[in-house]
Amino acid sequence: MSDLFAADPPQGTAPDEPREDAPLADRLRPRSLSEVIGQEHLTGPEGPIGRMVAAGKLSSMILWGPPGTGKTSTARLLADAVGMRFESVSAVFSGVADLKKAFAAADRAAEAGQRTLLFVDEIHRFNRAQQDGFLPFVERGTVTLVGATTENPSFELNAALLSRAQVLILHRLDADALEKLLARAEELEGPLPLTDDARGALIASADGDGRFLLNQAETLYSARITEPLDPAGLGQFLQRRVAVYDKNREGHYNLISALHKSVRGSDPQAALYYLARMLVAGEDPLFVLRRLVQMAVEDIGLADPQALHQCLAAKDAYEFLGSPEGELAIAQACIYLATAPKSVGAYKAQKAAWKSAKETGSLMPPQNILNAPTKLMKNVGYGKGYQYDPDTEDGFSGANYWPEGMDPQTYYVPVERGFEREIRKRLDYWDKLRRERQG
Template sequence: MSNLFEASGLESTAPRPLADRLRPQRLEDVVGQEHLLSSEGPLGRMLGAGRLPSLILWGPPGTGKTTIARLLAKRVNLHFEQISAVFSGVADMRKAFEAAKARRMTGQATLLFVDEIHRFNRSQQDGFLPFVEDGTVTLVGATTENPSFELNAALLSRVQVLVLHRLDDAALETLLIRAEEMERPLPLTPDARAAMKAMADGDGRYLLNMVEALYAQAIVTSLDPKGLAEAVQRRPANYDKDREGHYNLISALHKSLRGSDVDAALYYLARMLVAGEEPLYVTRRLVRFAAEDIGMADPNALVQALAAKDMYDFLGSPEGELGIVQATIYLATAPKSNAAYKAQKLAYSAARREGSLMPPKHILNAPTKLMKDIGYGKDYAYDHDTAEGFSGQNYFPDEMPREVYYAPKERGFEREILKRLAYWQKLREEKM
């Protein structure tokens, strides 16, 4: 269809979005990806050597993946062929490969650009392998998802993965300036201009779509941030609950809690809840954190985390989310210890290693005469009958030396536990 428009001369006069009209015509004009495109960047070095391998361009939406692919093909004189994993199937892939083979016979190589490549299933991804290996196509795939999770190992072993960054403030400002040079100054106060860049959330395409929406409204007075918010729609946060953004933010929340940075923890909690994360999922992670990273340094941490779960179950959103906030604050500011977590691992390891050793007979109950006759319960010392309330008897299996799993820290309530353990160990040694 596009060829018919071009042949009729209509292509140049057809309305085109501002983002398309501002699409860079040279790699040097691409903004925000200097770490890849500079002479010292990986793409800069590849182009300097006159060689372009198959690539995966991984980055957020609106960071220039499609543009870079087009300009790479132009720079190294490859025919640019594009398919989308959203709309294409096996028949489209086969047609692209056959066309590439035919061009190759005439001496023209092909760059096959596959948008949203992560949406192809495993067998479809395998379909690229022979054509990449024999050089029929130079594959350039674009994905917003982590290739480690979404692309199979066979394909990943045949490509280089390049990471594109979300556009920073300077890159977004460059796009605004280019738009104003093409059209006219934006009707924005300085604060509103900054707010627009923040609303774009690193997505250059979305920024230019907002600019176009402003131009379409023929606004004559400068808008402040509130007026801007009324004129254009904020970009939704980039967050998929079953994708990498989900795991990145819960990891950031967990590590901020562990690092006792209450403000960072609240920020990542807000990021997740504002983006639509299930509050009970977050609460489950807080409960786990309370036991894993605080433990006996503050036993009340687990109580607080479970109370947040109960409050949310009782009130729901948004009222119940305050309980999750309170638990987050408590956990971030509590003393930290992973002694219980480490003790679990050591004890589990010993249990697997030692097998089915019997406990010592003196701590076994003897409900029958036979059990008494063979020594069950013999010489058991009832701790409450001792002066210290501590007998110091051995409770490990006779075939196993005494081991230490729990090593409390000098923090919070575990300081008191440490004193108790030291006292009991002293008594144990005296009674031996």
């Protein structure tokens, strides 16, 4: 499956030239890493992929990004760029038997002096035991693992696997990248039957997904439309709402920025106005809901923990009711966010904690809080001295939970607003007890 496409006409002939009747997205896939668009922070000369290719040596990696941003295409081109054999499996369709075959083939290739890049699509769908199965083959160099996932690797992949692979983040394609895809399609198939406004609306509707954009373009070509469609006609033809913005999507970005800043500035009247502007123009309601969820966790956080629940409930209500009735739920969530107390305490805490995690490597937690499921682990001290907090005085032991060699840190500092005011009281109280009980 190809999921990123050439920015310019391809040079030369790829070894796996697509058939003439192949889908448009497949026919427009890039033929070299230099033709991959939208991910220059990775594939450029100063990017991690660019540097590895220049050195002629790849390390195992996890490509994390939204659909249609180039994970599969990048993996295929990586193998070609450094002269490696390419082997591909999908966690959706493959099982243990398929993995054994792939590893056996890689072993045979290694005996013949050929290195193997094993691409695992949707790697997060493999369970923990299956993920562990990759480790010995990665460690002894039988394969260089390149996994692709749309899910956060921190939550979905084993720590042991992550410690052996570099996580590289692919970005959603911006408007310029999507415009290049359409231009490349038009070089192959001819002009799209769209007005300038409809063209901008089509790009906006893709929401950063290059494969989706080209699939929509192919639908338009297949229909052999004789007169250019305007945004309303495009929406009717594709059976989905498309936003009526200027062709470079400036209106799209201006309005979402205005909505976000109005909510952040606690002005529900202005927030409702910009929300209305977007939805009346035909913006995808799910895009707006995603941004509202972002506002709930970024600008409000624990100052009002219900803010996130309101947004997720609005998403469920919209998907259940559809338009226009479901848009009332979106408006309700917008008003709730705009009138909620604001705090970036959780946002700053997350950034600081992530920074510490990267800097401290793999420090072990103190032994008293390690699980001890076996007798041997108990004998060597795992879990020794652990105090069960709910059964102690005040429900709080005051024990030390930080790794040896690392001083306790303060990441989360609640503000004196909303529910965080109560959280601050709790933290101050526990700090007092902790000082007393730790002497």
